[in-house]
Structure formats: structure tokens, C-alpha cells
Amino acid sequence: MAFKPSLKRKREEEEADVNLMPMMNIVCSLIALLMGTAQMTEISMLEYLPPAEAAEAEDSGAPPAEAPKWNNDATIDLLVNIGEPGFQVSLFGKTEPGPYFFEVPKLPDGNYDFHTLTVRLTQVKDQEIGSPLGIDSVLNENTKKMDSFEVFRYKDGREISLTALGDTPFQVVVHTMDACRGTTVDSVYKELFPVAKLQTFQ
Amino acid sequence: MAFAPSKGAKHRRKEKEGLILGSMLDMMTVILLFLLKLQSSTGAMMKPSQYVNLPTSTREMAPEKSVSIVVNPEGVYEDIEKNPRQLATKEELIDSSAVILDGLETYLSEQREFTKHLGKDFKGSVTIQCDQAITYDQLLRVVNTCGQAEYGTLDFVVVKKGKA
Numbered sequence: 001m002a003f004k005p006s007l008k009r010k011r012e013e014e015e016a017d018v019n020l021m022p023m024m025n026i027v028c029s030l031i032a033l034l035m036g037t038a039q040m041t042e043i044s045m046l047e048y049l050p051p052a053e054a055a056e057a058e059d060s061g062a063p064p065a066e067a068p069k070w071n072n073d074a075t076i077d078l079l080v081n082i083g084e085p086g087f088q089v090s091l092f093g094k095t096e097p098g099p100y101f102f103e104v105p106k107l108p109d110g111n112y113d114f115h116t117l118t119v120r121l122t123q124v125k126d127q128e129i130g131s132p133l134g135i136d137s138v139l140n141e142n143t144k145k146m147d148s149f150e151v152f153r154y155k156d157g158r159e160i161s162l163t164a165l166g167d168t169p170f171q172v173v174v175h176t177m178d179a180c181r182g183t184t185v186d187s188v189y190k191e192l193f194p195v196a197k198l199q200t201f202q
Numbered sequence: 203m204a205f206a207p208s209k210g211a212k213h214r215r216k217e218k219e220g221l222i223l224g225s226m227l228d229m230m231t232v233i234l235l236f237l238l239k240l241q242s243s244t245g246a247m248m249k250p251s252q253y254v255n256l257p258t259s260t261r262e263m264a265p266e267k268s269v270s271i272v273v274n275p276e277g278v279y280e281d282i283e284k285n286p287r288q289l290a291t292k293e294e295l296i297d298s299s300a301v302i303l304d305g306l307e308t309y310l311s312e313q314r315e316f317t318k319h320l321g322k323d324f325k326g327s328v329t330i331q332c333d334q335a336i337t338y339d340q341l342l343r344v345v346n347t348c349g350q351a352e353y354g355t356l357d358f359v360v361v362k363k364g365k366a
Contacts, residue, residue: 020223027230034237043250045263045329046358048345082338164338166298171257171334173341174360178260198338198345 046174048196076128076154078193080117082164082176087117091128112172114179118192121160122183125192129157150191160193163200173198250331250359251281257334259360266357268325269313271306273344274333278306281331295340303347310351327355 081088086105094100104117132150140147149158160180164173182191250256251272270281271289278290290303310328317324328348332341348356 020227024223024227024230027227027234031230031233031237034234034241037241042362043256043265044259044261044360044362045265046259046261046360047263048356048358049354166337166339168338169334170332170336170338170341173338174257174259174334174358181261198342200342 046177048198074154075156077156077161078124078159079161079163079199080176080180082112082162082168082172084165086112087176089117089120089124091124112175114175117176118179118183121180121192122185122190125190129154132157158191158193159195159197161197161199163198250361252283253279253286254331254333255335256331256359256361258363260363261360262362263357265359266327266329268327268329268357269310269353270329270331271309271344272331273336273340275335278303278344280309281329295343298339300343301346302350303343306344306347307351310348310353314352325355326353327357328353329357329359331359 076091077093079090079093081090086103088103089101091100097103102120104113104120107113129152132152134151135148136151137146137148139145152158162173162176162180164176177196180193180196182189182194184190253272253276254274272279272281272286273295275292275295277288277292277295279286279288287309289305289309291305294300294303294305314324314326330344330348332344345356
């Protein structure tokens with residue numbers, strides 16, 4: 001025998017709502033707090049080792065178990081001078097125009113031509129320094145880890161000395177260091193001279 | 203003549219009125235996660251000083267907190283937000299006969315001794331927030347002073363820009 005359906009079944013089902021307002025308040029407060037403290041400009045570090053420190057790092061960091069297989073006491077003495085007419089680039093200490101001393105003049109608008117400097121330094125890296133002979137490593141005192149780097153036929157194959165007129169703004173020096181550090185060719189980053197040394201203008 | 207109230211209206215199911223908070227909460231949660239990620243990736247450890255206009259660079263290197271100083275055309279200061287102590291005056295900074303900035307050297311030496319006093323390793327690194335208008339001469343004076351005070355690693359704070 002079938003029972004008659006209960007009349008109570010017609011009663012409206014009450015919806016159980018979660019009260020979201022307190023949660024909304026918390027989330028809104030957190031967003032306001034984080035936006036207030038957020039840094040919209042991304043900062044970075046430009047590490048600079050003074051010449052004496054850089055030399056110590058090179059001399060002391062070689063792995064003691066194995067002597068280097070290369071003998072690269074020769075130096076290229078690459079120097080970029082940030083002067084009034086533009087950049088002057090010298091190799092092997094040369095100061096007379098020729099293959100080992102050239103200039104990169106300023107652009108017509110008076111700004112330094114960082115792009116051409118990078119192009120010329122890429123040529124120097126390819127033609128004068130060539131391919132790396134091997135990989136060496138030094139102990140990074142800060143991270144306590146070994147940092148590996150390429151070794152070239154010139155002992156200072158990764159270094160560049162910078163000099164500038166006394167009134168040269170720091171921003172120009174930083175851009176010059178950027179131009180000397182490396183370049184991106186076909187989406188591949190090519191290291192040029194990442195170790196910059198600031199020297200007194202001669 | 204007044205009409206009698208409709209019987210249908212009496213039994214009509216009352217529709218709930220109000221905001222649909224579910225989707226809004228989803229959106230807020232996404233924003234919250236984004237901001238948390240931003241906070242963790244940039245690192246709250248290093249905050250650019252309000253007293254300098256930092257240079258831009260393509261260099262990508264995570265900031266680290268160490269002994270920190272601010273160099274702007276008005277002088278050299280310790281890196282704190284309010285009432286920073288002046289370590290070198292504008293006159294000292296532009297003095298062409300000076301090689302070392304005495305006040306800065308004293309400060310750096312104090313910090314070095316304090317680090318050693320705490321029993322921590324002295325790494326010899328100093329973070330410099332240097333204004334982009336500082337000249338090469340002034341920069342060399344600061345660099346020489348840091349070297350004199352046995353700080354061998356100098357980290358310049360820059361604003362990151364896209365690779366050239």
C-alpha cells in the first residue's frame with residue numbers, strides 16, 4: 001500500500017548561506033596592506049670588486065687539487081675611457097689610432113653610443129680573445145660556493161678597466177658597465193667583460 | 203475602490219536580494235596571491251631610499267642586505283628612513299684634494315667592529331645606494347674609502363630595466 005506523500009515535503013527548503021562578509025573584510029584589509037608595502041620598481045644589485053680584491057679572488061680561488069692546464073700570464077689590458085667626444089678603447093696599453101686603439105664617438109644627439117661600444121667590444125672578444133680555454137672556479141666568500149668562469153688565453157680576458165672624466169655622471173658609468181658586460185645575440189646572452197675596474201682618469 | 207490584494211502575491215516565493223559575493227571573493231583571492239608573490243620575489247629586505255634617484259641597469263642580481271649607505275649630491279648618509287646620520291658632507295664629497303672620506307670610514311669601521319663583536323662573520327660587503335647624478339670623482343672617493351675600511355665587495359643598488 002502506498003502512503004500518501006507527506007504534506008511537509010512541500011515546505012520550502014531553507015538555503016544555508018555562508019556569511020562571507022568577515023572574510024571579505026580580512027581579504028580587503030590584506031590587499032590594502034600589501035599594496036601599501038609593495039615595491040613597484042624592481043631593484044637589482046651591481047656588484048663591483050675594487051682591483052685589489054678582484055686580483056685576490058683570482059689568485060686565491062683556484063682549486064688546489066689540480067693545477068690549471070693553461071698558462072695565460074699574458075694580459076690584454078683592455079681599457080675604456082669615457083671622454084668628452086665619446087669612448088676611447090685601448091688594448092695592450094696602446095694610445096695611438098690603429099687596431100688596438102679606436103674611438104666610439106657620441107651620437108648626433110650628444111649621448112654616448114653604448115650600442116656601438118658593445119658591438120666593437122664583441123669584435124674584440126671574438127677576434128683578440130677568442131674561445132675559452134677551459135673553466136676555472138673560485139670560492140665565493142659570501143655564498144661559500146665555487147663560482148665557475150671561463151678562462152681565456154689572456155689572464156684578464158673577462159676584465160675591463162674604466163676611466164672617466166671627473167664630472168661624468170654615475171648613470172653613464174653604469175650604462176657603460178652594462179654595455180661592456182655582455183650582449184644578447186639571437187636571444188642568446190654572450191658574456192663580454194663582466195669584471196669592471198674603476199680607475200683614475202689619466 | 204480598493205482592490206483586494208492578489209492571492210498570487212501572497213504565496214509568491216520571495217527572491218533573495220543582495221550581492222553575489224562568491225565571485226568577488228575569488229577575484230580578491232587572486233589579487234591577494236599576486237601581491238604575496240610580488241612581495242616574496244622582490245624581497246622586502248631592500249627598499250630604495252627616498253633620498254636618491256637610482257640609476258637604471260640591465261644587471262639582474264638579487265639584492266642582499268648588508269651595511270648600507272646612501273650617496274647623493276648632498277653628502278653620504280647611513281641608510282635609515284628617518285633622520286639619517288650624515289657621514290660625509292657635500293663639501294667633503296666634492297673636495298678634489300680628498301681621497302678618503304673620514305666620517306664614512308669611521309662609520310664603516312664601527313660597523314665592522316660591531317659585526318665582529320656580535321660574533322658574526324665579517325663579509326666585507328657594503329651596499330651603496332648611489333644617486334645617478336653623482337660624478338665619477340665623487341664615486342671614486344666613496345669606493346676608495348670603502349676599500350680603506352676593509353670592505354672589498356661593493357654592491358650598487360640599481361633599478362632593473364629590460365636587457366638591451
